[in-house]
Amino acid sequence: MTPLQARSLIWVLALLPAIVAVVMLRESDLASPEAVLNYLGRLTGIAGLALMLAAAILSCRVPGFDRPFGGLTKLWWTHHQLATAAFLLLLAHPILLTLAAASVSLDAAVATLLPSGLDWALWTGWGALLLLMLFLGPGYRFFGEPDYQRWKRLHRLAAPAVVLALIHTLYLARTLPWLWEAVLWLGLAALAVVSILYRFSWSRRFGRRPYRVARVVRPANNVVELELEAEGPALTYEAGQFVYLTPRDPSLVAGRGEEHPYTLSSAPGETGLRIAIKALGDASRAIQDIAEGSRVQVEGPYGGFFPQRSSPDAPELWIAGGIGITPFLARARHLAEVGEPVDIVLIFCVQDEARALWLDEFRELATTLPGFSLHMHYFYENGPLDSTFVGERCPNVETRTAYICGPGPLLGLAQKVAHELNIPRSRIVTEEFDLL
Amino acid sequence: MIQKLTFAAFVAFWASVATVLALSALAPDSVASDTDALPEIDAETLAGHASLDDCWMAIEGKVYDFTDYIPKHPTPPSIMAPWCGREATEGMRTKGYGRDHSPAAWAMMDDYLIGTYVD
Ligand SMILES: Cc1cc2nc3c(=O)[nH]c(=O)nc-3n(C[C@H](O)[C@H](O)[C@H](O)COP(=O)(O)OP(=O)(O)OC[C@H]3O[C@@H](n4cnc5c(N)ncnc54)[C@H](O)[C@@H]3O)c2cc1C
Ligand code: HEM
Numbered sequence: 352m353t354p355l356q357a358r359s360l361i362w363v364l365a366l367l368p369a370i371v372a373v374v375m376l377r378e379s380d381l382a383s384p385e386a387v388l389n390y391l392g393r394l395t396g397i398a399g400l401a402l403m404l405a406a407a408i409l410s411c412r413v414p415g416f417d418r419p420f421g422g423l424t425k426l427w428w429t430h431h432q433l434a435t436a437a438f439l440l441l442l443a444h445p446i447l448l449t450l451a452a453a454s455v456s457l458d459a460a461v462a463t464l465l466p467s468g469l470d471w472a473l474w475t476g477w478g479a480l481l482l483l484m485l486f487l488g489p490g491y492r493f494f495g496e497p498d499y500q501r502w503k504r505l506h507r508l509a510a511p512a513v514v515l516a517l518i519h520t521l522y523l524a525r526t527l528p529w530l531w532e533a534v535l536w537l538g539l540a541a542l543a544v545v546s547i548l549y550r551f552s553w554s555r556r557f558g559r560r561p562y563r564v565a566r567v568v569r570p571a572n573n574v575v576e577l578e579l580e581a582e583g584p585a586l587t588y589e590a591g592q593f594v595y596l597t598p599r600d601p602s603l604v605a606g607r608g609e610e611h612p613y614t615l616s617s618a619p620g621e622t623g624l625r626i627a628i629k630a631l632g633d634a635s636r637a638i639q640d641i642a643e644g645s646r647v648q649v650e651g652p653y654g655g656f657f658p659q660r661s662s663p664d665a666p667e668l669w670i671a672g673g674i675g676i677t678p679f680l681a682r683a684r685h686l687a688e689v690g691e692p693v694d695i696v697l698i699f700c701v702q703d704e705a706r707a708l709w710l711d712e713f714r715e716l717a718t719t720l721p722g723f724s725l726h727m728h729y730f731y732e733n734g735p736l737d738s739t740f741v742g743e744r745c746p747n748v749e750t751r752t753a754y755i756c757g758p759g760p761l762l763g764l765a766q767k768v769a770h771e772l773n774i775p776r777s778r779i780v781t782e783e784f785d786l787l
Numbered sequence: 788m789i790q791k792l793t794f795a796a797f798v799a800f801w802a803s804v805a806t807v808l809a810l811s812a813l814a815p816d817s818v819a820s821d822t823d824a825l826p827e828i829d830a831e832t833l834a835g836h837a838s839l840d841d842c843w844m845a846i847e848g849k850v851y852d853f854t855d856y857i858p859k860h861p862t863p864p865s866i867m868a869p870w871c872g873r874e875a876t877e878g879m880r881t882k883g884y885g886r887d888h889s890p891a892a893w894a895m896m897d898d899y900l901i902g903t904y905v906d
Contacts, residue, residue: 383859386859442800457810459895461811462895487793491794
């Protein structure tokens with residue numbers, strides 16, 4: 352199963368309740384325009400709730416579970432899309448029902464829209480929808496550029512929103528036979544609860560592994576590479592995977608006890624882990640001064656950027672931008688350890704040579720690793736990356752799988768370049784460093 | 788793209804809610820809720836309107852003519868049929884699986900009110 356198929360499967364499962372509701376459509380649901388509106392109102396409620404629960408279930412972040420879906424960043428993306436679809440449907444839901452009631456009278460429409468007295472069914476519906484607006488809104492930049500950590504805390508409102516939505520539904524559901532309703536909603540809700548409990552209780556306690564910062568290396572003035580030593584069972588991982596890192600150093604001025612995703616830059620065969628961090632915000636700036644000997648916790652591994660093996664029969668094109676070099680660094684270090692021939696062209700995009708990280712190490716790898724070649728692209732010298740630049744340096748480019756990692760603009764540009772060079776979409780793999 | 792779409796939907800949602808509220812605040816009261824002026828209807832008269840083509844029901848002391856409403860009701864007409872021409876409070880309070888109708892449903896009924904029920 353390809354990652355795309357796996358993600359499509361999630362959509363089908365998430366839409367299953369709505370599909371059942373369509374299959375069980377009754378003649379009376381189509382009897383008049385208002386009956387259709389009311390039916391669509393209920394259908395959007397059903398689809399919205401199911402998509403919301405599916406998004407909740409996907410939030411569990413079990414290491415390894417993300418692999419078939421193309422990695423955790425892709426799974427987060429699916430989670431976003433599910434939630435967005437739910438949000439749009441649920442905005443339509445009360446409006447459709449209100450319009451349907453308007454065919455009787457305006458009073459009936461108002462009574463459908465607004466709860467009166469102790470009308471728990473509608474109060475809970477409204478509660479869920481308002482919470483949804485509150486915690487989803489910032490993700491769509493409703494109120495300007497969000498602060499990631501604040502948004503992450505705000506996002507916890509998802510839990511009460513789902514609970515309220517479920518209560519609302521158990522009050523009002525009437526589209527499906529009640530046994531279906533009960534089994535479906537309670538089943539999905541149970542899965543969501545298990546998922547959340549795993550995430551916030553089990554994985555916090557048992558999923559985070561204790562490590563110690565053994566050494567801090569400074570490849571540039573705004574980048575550190577931490578070398579970590581296991582204080583318990585060591586993590587097993589593949590090159591290019593990432594972890595959530597929680598620093599515990601009490602002297603950190605920001606981000607202490609906060610989890611942030613970082614790629615492992617070490618090769619899986621090394622003892623200990625390496626993580627390279629560029630100062631991109633307050634937490635990553637503060638960590639530049641992390642104390643040697645301090646404790647960190649590591650949760651993972653996540654992601655599935657690269658295939659399990661490399662060989663000259665499956666030639667690769669790597670395009671890295673800035674700190675997006677880290678998964679490639681890990682992979683190159685790993686391939687150097689394995690020592691088998693490969694067919695890989697790396698295009699490393701940075702602004703100028705002063706900003707090229709690990710350049711010496713890559714140059715050395717290019718001479719020792721058979722079949723690996725390195726080409727630097729300096730923005731100040733070469734301008735924006737284009738297909739001529741890549742095409743001239745990369746033989747048989749159309750036969751390669753392109754792996755792309757870097758900041759947003761480069762990611763888009765490199766995908767366009769790969770496309771222009773006739774690499775089919777199924778062989779263009781990206782990794783985003785931005786989750787929101 | 789998605790951000791713009793969701794924002795547009797968000798604004799459209801609140802605009803619709805505001806429109807409904809504004810309409811209801813501005814529209815003249817549709818039904819005279821003065822029950823004294825309504826005719827009294829007894830069980831016998833009620834029983835004379837016991838078909839889907841001519842369906843009256845008594846609910847909590849009031850009589851409603853639901854003939855026009857039957858096609859709008861969410862369930863198949865056959866669900867309502869047995870209650871036509873009868874005291875139907877129980878049906879209203881325990882629809883389907885023993886649950887009450889929503890306040891919205893109760894609010895709709897005023898529009899079909901035709902009399903008070905005398906046993
Ligand atoms: C899969 C993946 C792999 C990454 N690998 C590396 C790496 O190897 N080296 C490296 O330097 N950086 C890496 N990053 C980026 C790194 O996670 C962010 O730079 C860091 O979290 C910024 O935090 P901050 O508080 O310093 O910055 P902020 O000012 O808070 O944020 C800067 C940007 O980073 C993102 N961000 C902030 N906090 C989080 C968080 N908790 N989770 C996810 N994103 C967040 C936000 O989109 C924000 O726009 C990776 C990100 C992802 C998703
Ligand atoms: C997150 C928010 C919400 C979710 C997930 C949700 C979900 C649902 C679901 C699943 C149903 C049952 C459909 C069925 O099986 O028949 C339903 C019914 C209903 N909802 Fe919501 N809802 C939400 C918000 C609201 C709001 C804000 C209102 C306010 C007007 C509302 C009004 C109604 C009404 C009136 C019904 C009954 C429809 C009928 O039976 O004709 N809902 N909702």
